Amino acid sequence: MLVAGNFTYAVMTLSATTFMFCNLFGARLLPPALCHGSVVSLALQLSFTVLVIAYSFALGLATPTTVMVGTSLGATKGLLLHGESVLERFSTVDxxxxxxxxxxxxxxxxxxxxxxxxxxxxxxxxxxxxxxxxxxx
Incomplete structure (x- = not known):
């Protein structure tokens, strides 16, 4: 538990440092990356990249949880979905x-x-x- 707690603080600090560094120096160091965006959007993108890479296991845990919560909330509103495959097929509905x-x-x-x-x-x-x-x- 102690290692996980320290790891969490270290990753959050690294992500915040990445955001601040890119926000301050990103325009000078990475000008090609700013073709269609602002310095802040690049800084957010890179800081979220640090979080996703460091916590990739969390995404594996969060996805089934959000599907379960979403189908439960849908059921309380009268929307019955039978399995997560229904949610996946929604992307093809036009x-x-x-x-x-x-x-x-x-x-x-x-x-x-x-x-x-x-x-x-x-x-x-x-x-x-x-x-x-x-x-x-």
């Missing part, structure tokens, strides 16, 4: 189609609100609503 009846979420259509324009129309609306209930049974 179109999502939803219909107006709600059949993708409930499995049957429902009437949520009836607006009438007077007394005569109210009877028609009630009849349509009752007919709709009979069709759902």
């Amino acid at each position: 179109t999502i189609v939803f219909d107006k009846t709600g059949t993708l979420t409930i499995g049957r259509s429902t009437v949520t609100k009836v607006v009438s324009q007077g007394q005569g129309h109210q009877e028609d609306a009630d009849a349509r609503k009752n007919h709709h209930r009979e069709c759902d049974i």
Whole structure:
């Protein structure tokens, strides 16, 4: 535990030092790297590179954890995903189609609100609503 704690502090210090060094001297030492970005973006990129290389094992642990948390949060919101392969296939999706009846979420259509324009129309609306209930049974 003592080695891991010291290693963590050393890597964080090295990453912060990399950020400060690149922020101060990056424009003079690495001008080709700044073709499309700023000094700060280069400094961030290099300091994160130090973290990723030093903590590559952490990425291996974090990925399954984030998939598990993401699928759990999705399930609480009504989005059911069966396995992580579904998440991987989302990168190939270019179109999502939803219909107006709600059949993708409930499995049957429902009437949520009836607006009438007077007394005569109210009877028609009630009849349509009752007919709709009979069709759902």
